[in-house]
Amino acid sequence: MPSDGAPPLERFRRYLGDQELPATPQRLAVAEAVCQAAGHVSVEDVAERVRERGVAVGTATIYRTLDLLVRSGLVRAYDFGEGFRRFALAERGGPWGRYVCTSCGRTDEFSNDRLERVIGLLAEEVAFRPHHHRLEVYGLCRACQQEHPLTHAR
Amino acid sequence: MPSDGAPPLERFRRYLGDQELPATPQRLAVAEAVCQAAGHVSVEDVAERVRERGVAVGTATIYRTLDLLVRSGLVRAYDFGEGFRRFALAERGGPWGRYVCTSCGRTDEFSNDRLERVIGLLAEEVAFRPHHHRLEVYGLCRACQQEHPLTHAR
DNA sequence: ATGGGTGCAAATCCTTTGCACTCGG
């Protein structure tokens, strides 16, 4: 149910309406900040974006609104092991896989239909109904395969 | 290079030797606690296990030793979004996938050769050399598909 | 004696919570 044809912000408005929650300027500003961001934003990123648009929103409200966005299914929370969470629009068809270089830390996103299909089939075998998934592949990126023979990162 | 035929503790000893680091009783106790644990242990779990064996180890040392274990490649750190990290032996052939029920929170581990092969092939296409990977599939477990039409969890 | 490892406690950092204030109805 997280996705249909309407623009993200409109969907959020609708969600708020359904839940009998007021669509305050702060909530909309936070939602807009996350929706217009390219990748996975941190709470700090959101605060910065919101501030740039001239809207003052307290940290607590940002966290509370992100929670709403996640509950609404519009946004998804990620934990990349950085010690804090990131948030991103839960676009249907968006990338759900990442290559993480354990040497330089650089990451690259991807997604693949065949892989997705295999995952779905496997889930079906154990009667699990998948909603979405996330794959992290750790290893060495092209550049680091030649340099550093071995290094690690937090 | 994380895996060969030797028992885990022995490999850790070897790693410490290679790095010119002393194999102190605390380090070995922590390593043993993680190696003998069945699943993914938290720092608190480790502290408890170590204490049960009558060895006194400070929290800081547990964290420092876990860091060493991760660097050695023997142990892997996981972040299941619980707000703290878990650690587990990086066994070759161990499960690397998880079904996470977004309704009841229950998880189930798995791994699959075919899937692994597809992942390897995809990585090869972009010249990424995978070392290990982790797949998280979110959705509804068999039980929750019937009850709660929709619920969410942190 | 010397360098490193440890343990304790203080310090950090992200996130949540308590509470008084404000605004719209």
Add this chain to the structure above:
DNA sequence: CCGAGTGCAAAGGATTTGCACCCAT
């Protein structure tokens, strides 16, 4: 006037760090 949403600051938890102490070399 009332209830909900906010912002601030304090609280909470996990993890890291500073520093004195202790041990093995």
